[in-house]
Amino acid sequence: MTQHSQETVIGQITSVFGVKGWLKVYSYTDPKEGILQYRDWVLELDGKRIPVRLEEGRRQGQGIVVRLKGIDDRDVALTYRGADIKVSIDKFPELADGEYYWYQLEGLDVFTVDGDCLGKVHHLMETGSNDVLVVRASADSIDQRERLLPYLPDQVVRKVDLAGGRMVVEWDPEF
Secondary structure, X not given: OOOOOOEEEEEEEXXXXXXXXXXXXXXXXOOHHHHHHOOEEEEEEOOEEEEEEEEEEEEEOOEEEEEEOOOOOHHHHHOOOOOEEEEEHHHOOOOOOOOOOHHHHOOOEEEEOOOOEEEEEEEEEEOOOOXXXXXXXXXXXXXXOOEEEEOOXXXXXXXXXXXXXXXXXXXXOOO
């Protein structure tokens, strides 16, 4: 059994582009073109892991198109549609203090400043003005509601404790 370094999803293959095996990619990176900085991808599809190498890519309209090494046929490219694109997190640049990658926040327990558990960060969404934490109920949460909290450090998000697996927020549980 080989030990995989920790990976996170940075995008998804959505469809094919043209007839020469190019693929359309939905990038989760900010900016979208950031996904092109990573050359060694692991495609995860139907429980299978397929290591691939990014040969070239570019912006195309609102999205990104890429050519992967060894894929030069539309029909072969089609078999990768829907695959998640993962990269090893040790390839990520270091962030400044107080900055976090989304994957680091996912799974954190969320508590109000008064100590009420609101649930766990399920995922984040980009809304334009600010990112939004999607907090889903957990076994310890005060109720079974899903909450959408604006990711606003210092205003809403008071403390992030990655080692402790928790986040403290200034938030009224009634919302």
